[in-house]
Amino acid sequence: MHVTRIERIERIKGAALAGARGLALSLLSLAGSLVLFVTSVVSIVCVVVGVGLFTTPPLLRLVRSHADVRRTLAARWCGVTIPRAAYRTRPGDRLPAPFGQPVACLRMLRDPATWRSLRWLLADMTAGFATALLPAALVAYPIEGYALAAGLWRVFDGGVWWYGFVPVGGQATALAAAVLATLIAVVAYYAAEPMLRVHFTLTRRLLAPHGAELRHRVEELARTRHDAVDASAAELRRIERDLHDGAQARLVAMGMNLGTVDALMESDPATARALLARARADSVRALEELRELVRGIYPPVLAERGLSDAVRALALRMPVPVEPRTELPGRPEAAVESAAYFATSEALTNAAKHAAATHVRLQLTHQYGVLRIDVTDDGRGGADPEGSGLRGIARRLDAFDGTLTVNSPAGGPTSVTMEIPCSLLPPGSVA
Structure with missing residues (x-):
């Protein structure tokens, strides 16, 4: 298939961007995942002496946030969708102090999703680091080969500088290094973006819920749907009650007053004018009540x-x-x-x-x-x-x-x- 010049430029940009993103991910995997894994494990071990009951929940919240960052980057950078974990416990678990943290800690430790996140941290700081660093290395390594061919080898005059498997000690071997750099650049041109996707595919495999977690997720969705249906029914009853007791009653009274006005227009104009004034006031109040009702359903300023x-x-x-x-x-x-x-x-x-x-x-x-x-x-x-x-x-x-x-x-x-x-x-x- 014919590839246009613009498409080649876009692919080069994509490969370079994949290298930069891979470098950022490798630092995130090595530093963030390593620190979180070590501190979380130490905190969990300290549960037996009581300290971990208070330090573990905030650390596990950081682990969840760290995983959510990777989910966002996977979707934004490579279009890889990683489902959110079906956590059985929420941060803090809505429990009052001072028992909130210890009880939340024990519940979070019984949650399979917590241990899946910790296993992902362990894999992310090892295999995840390698799969993220590889596209960055493929994109950056050819620069060294071209620099050697341009004369950098002279800095090491009298010694041997290894570029890959090429020992660079003179201009001829420096040109050989440039040839190898070109081959690596071609590999990066085609493989940098797919390799970055491998990193996120590994992340999805480790973070995505499976088996019992998915069944629990289905049960939770059924419960929340039932609650949503109940809430909608209650809201409809409230709207009906407000209409019946408020605006509808005023509109009925206004209609009756207008009927009386029509009957008294000739015989008692003063009373008719008083009833008209009352009907006008009722219409204003009915309009205000309708506006309040609409504001309670979906405020106009929000829309x-x-x-x-x-x-x-x-x-x-x-x-x-x-x-x-x-x-x-x-x-x-x-x-x-x-x-x-x-x-x-x-x-x-x-x-x-x-x-x-x-x-x-x-x-x-x-x-x-x-x-x-x-x-x-x-x-x-x-x-x-x-x-x-x-x-x-x-x-x-x-x-x-x-x-x-x-x-x-x-x-x-x-x-x-x-x-x-x-x-x-x-x-x-x-x-």
Whole structure:
């Protein structure tokens, strides 16, 4: 098949980019995976003396984040999809202090996905390091051969410099090194990108859930679907009740008043005008109630301006000062936006109603394929993760594989962290 000049240039760029990415991955595999594996193993061993009960959960959260980074890079760089782990426990496990960390530690250690992640760390710092470094070496090594042919061998005049299997001691052998460098460059031209894919294929093989984990995942999806259906039915009943008791009643009363106005227009104009004024007031109130109802279903500012501006508008309506910080380079899908908005609204409402807070910090970020919402207040603490408000947030996030972490010691502060795996649409796109 004929390859055009532009296609050759693109392939050269692709090979060079694969080499740079391979170098970055090799450093990530050697440094990140090695450090996390050693510290995690030491922490798990220290569980027997009690210290590990408190150090292991945050370390395992770092392991999960490290694995999520690799999943994101696999999809972004090579189009390799690595399913998220079906963890049976969540960070912090929504347990109150001081027992949250020890109980979460024991539950996380009983989770097969935890041990699969640790096995991946061991493989990643060895085989993963080698498969990532190979494309980088293929791309970079020819540079040395060409440098020797250009005269670098003179620096070692009187000695022998080995380039591969070629002993370079003069210009002739330096030219032989350049020939070998060309052969290696040709291999890199064709093989650098596929070799980088091998690294991510190995990662997928080790991180992707299998067997019992997949069955557990199916059970969890069935449960969250059932919860979502129940939540939708409850929401429909609420909308029906609000319409029946609010706007519908006012519209019926307004219709009756207008009928009376029609009958009194000739005989009692003063009473007719009073009834018209009442009907006008009822129409205004009905319109306000309909707007409130629509805002409760899907706020217009969320549809028009996106999650960042909707959260800022929400912060302005709170009875306590809220300091919002939003850093979103794009927009999530509409369903994720809606879930994140109402979860944030519930968390802020809890801080205002139950925590006796005087100041709330709200941070909205998106990193490594995860939308993260942090709500921290300076209230009295002691929030119950099993309370109706926080449990409702958890159910809302479950539908999107999201997690809720609550840290609320007595006396405060209370920190609520919500995470939803999702991708962002480019700025300007309609969610």
